[in-house]
Amino acid sequence: MKKLTVISGKGGTGKTTVTANLAALADNLILADCDVDAPNMHLLMKPKVIEAEVFKGAKVAVKDQLKCIECGLCKELCNFKAITSDFKVDEIRCEGCGLCVAKCPSDALKLELEETGDLYYSQTKFAPMVHAKLKIGAENSGKLVSQVKEKAESLAQQEEKELLLIDGSPGIGCPVIASINGVDSVLVVTEPTKSGLADLKRVLKTVKYFNLPAVVAINKYDLNQEISLEIESFCRQNQVKIVGKLPFSKVIVEAMQQGELVVESAPESKVTTAIKELWEKVSCDLKLKG
The missing domain is CATH 3.30.70.20 (Alpha-Beta Plaits)
Structure with a gap:
């Protein structure tokens, strides 16, 4: 089983949207939403809850x-x-x-x-999903993330899944560290803004500290070509592979408004093609069979 965590340096980069679309393209996987402070994956995946348990x-x-x-x-x-x-x-x-x-x-x-929260095991149209929600104002989100990840890993092993795909939290705090601990690769989703670049540098420094391999995807890269080139230059200087450059597209917004994933609703669009190319590179790096 391979484990891939998708994170970002800041909120709003499109991390969860990218993760959900990758889940739609992947085969034989378990999906884990480890962004327990502000979970959004369920909005895109529409999971049907099978089991629920209280988290203390x-x-x-x-x-x-x-x-x-x-x-x-x-x-x-x-x-x-x-x-x-x-x-x-x-x-x-x-x-x-x-x-x-x-x-x-x-x-x-x-x-x-x-x-302090609730832990769920659910089924989506693409894959089983483990997710959770921390109560408002509650602490120890890192501990809940660890529980989500452990439960997802256990299920993946039991069901002989090839991939555990994890949607992590933005930033570099305890929840992020818990979500990347022990994974095979980290996919960092960034955006072409000054803050996006600054946060990307912090995230990559954190990932490097834990001696984990990381790759980068630039979302909406064409909105600011100058900073996109800065991001590419930084990654090249630090020997970090860029596996995807996703264009800005209204079809993503339209798909989300309809509660759909763009790879399904607009399979011939440029952004879908870019997401598929991203997945091909990531799955190749992970040596997945599917």
């Missing part, structure tokens, strides 16, 4: 009122002001550090896992 990824202090002697030590020690004036735990402020639990003289406090 954070701890919060819970007080046993009968044991509490209201000494006020927990309120005094808490750096997050999570203990109220009447010695109750404010779950929103609590960071689950455990200091109050360790120091409570009457053992009235303990840490408990709280529900």
Whole structure:
């Protein structure tokens, strides 16, 4: 089984759109949406949920009122002001550090896992899909990403799939690191803007730190040929292969408005041809059989 993660340096580059269209072209795969903070893949893939489970990824202090002697030590020690004036735990402020639990003289406090998201196993018209959604304001998105990825890897092995295609998060934070950990290749989708180039450099530096092979696709490359050439020059100087240059096209917008993928709705369009060429290069690099 080969594992490919698609990421971007910033939001809005078209990362998820590219990933979804690659999923439509690929064979024998499992799809994983590891952008748990702001998942969008389900909007394009229209998955039918088969299984759902609660994700408990954070701890919060819970007080046993009968044991509490209201000494006020927990309120005094808490750096997050999570203990109220009447010695109750404010779950929103609590960071689950455990200091109050360790120091409570009457053992009235303990840490408990709280529900911070949901994990789904679904079926799409192209492939099975593992995805999740973190609750608003919840933390530990990196841990949820790891769970999505682990479940997807397990399913891919059980069903003898050839490819695990992962839609990662934008940026370089913990969710991104969790989504690229242990994969065979990273596809970075960028755009021809100054911020796109700056973020591409940060992302490639992160990928290089983990000693992972990376390739680049420039989306909407023809909107700013000058910066596209800058991106190509940077990649060439750093020995990073550019596997795709996708043109700007209204047919992508029209397809999304209809809830469709452009490779299906406009199979003869220039952008579909470019996406197919991108997939051919990526699948060749991964040595996929399909």
